[in-house]
Amino acid sequence: MNHDEVWNTLKRAILEIFPEYADREIGFDESLKALGANSVDRAEILMVTMESLGLKVPMVEFSRATNIGELVAILHRHSMKE
């Protein structure tokens, strides 16, 4: 799976919870928190993304990510393993 595929899957999950962002660019340096996602929303976005990618990664692996770019990097790294 390539980086773009992972990013697009994450973006779709974000838009599922925040459809209002459909027409806006989401930068890799932005954080889900800054986009208005609370802790429960953020966990859901990750879960939906992993479901779509067929990944099984413990949620705690994502706690160190400080922005969306880092989330994509972690997801991509795990997708390469499977």
Add this chain to the structure above:
Amino acid sequence: MSVGIESINAYVGQTSLDIRTLFERRGLDLARFDNLMMEKKSVSLPCEDPVTNAVNAAKPIIDALSDHDRNRIELLITSTESGLDFGKSLSTYIHDYLGLSRKCRLFEVKQACYGGTASLQMAANFVMSNASPGAKALVLATDIARVAAKMTYAEPSQGAAAVAILVSDTPDIFALDFGANGYHGYEVMDTCRPDSEIETGDPDLSLLSYLDCLEASFRYYSERVEGADFQETFDYLAFHTPFGGMVKGAHRNMMRKFKRSSAELIQTDFEKRARPSLQYCCQVGNVYSATLYLALCSLIDHADVTTAKRVGLYSYGSGCSSEFFSGVMTQASQRKLASLGIGKALTNRHALTMEEYDRLLNLNAEWRFGIKDKVMDYSDISAIYDKQLAGKRMLVLKEVSNYQRKYEWS
């Protein structure tokens, strides 16, 4: 042989604070309020502590026992993350003020919010071992918030309460499915109490760990219980509830993962199976190791038990340790618990103004951990004391003298 909860009671304190008011007056972002799904929280008085709360929870169920049954309590475990001494367990004071038999093991258990479940499981195993046939065990889960969280986003959800659980081979309230346990524990630094006055950590990491452990402990449960299904097996659910929004998110997570349910079905399922257990927690706040058992009380008081119902329970304690287990409640369970009047006790709490609340926080802070000598000055809280406690025969803290804590009946 069956085992489980013979009696249970929750002590929910004497005062409450409206959470929306707290958000407004502290200038917290109201956008975060809805996610909490909380209405009120319980606030301790300076004459209350984890010992008084535990005794006040246990007294009604102990008083209802015959002398013979009371004397068969041979194990008293207190679970707390609000301990008062590094060596001497809270069980010693609780044992004394409840007038229990000296033929009893007394000790304290600590593993954050998992402590109550750890104690319940050890008590159940003691009963089932038949090492002392007919013996009962008393479990107290008792916790209070640390004052220093004032002005943070932790402040709204922190409460204080105690739940007393009598465990025996006559489980009138809740019969455990003995052996149907899935547990999951590992090291993670999510939240902790590294200093006597603070609770700290990463609440976001804690939510993620909570979710991972819910899935892992349920998977282990499913390995041990043939045909276990997250939706079909459990008529109701009760989870450790730091705040209601977390339970809602966790339930949604599990339904999508295990049942591939639509958003609509998930919402209906949540309202039916999980909502009843949240009614009391959203009035009291996070009470740490006692929370899951307050949720169970709420469930038994509010569920439809025209026929016996199986409940799936999830316990999580930061650091971390978790467990998914189950049991059965009946109409008789509901009748017995109703007589304790927990719902009424909640509405009887004095509703604090913000000024009263801030004053209580300051008074509570004077009873810092490790205090050697101090006498309770009731004049500071006379109005609330006269209204809520005077003549009610509740245990209150009188003084600390050379480190020993002395209590009296109000």
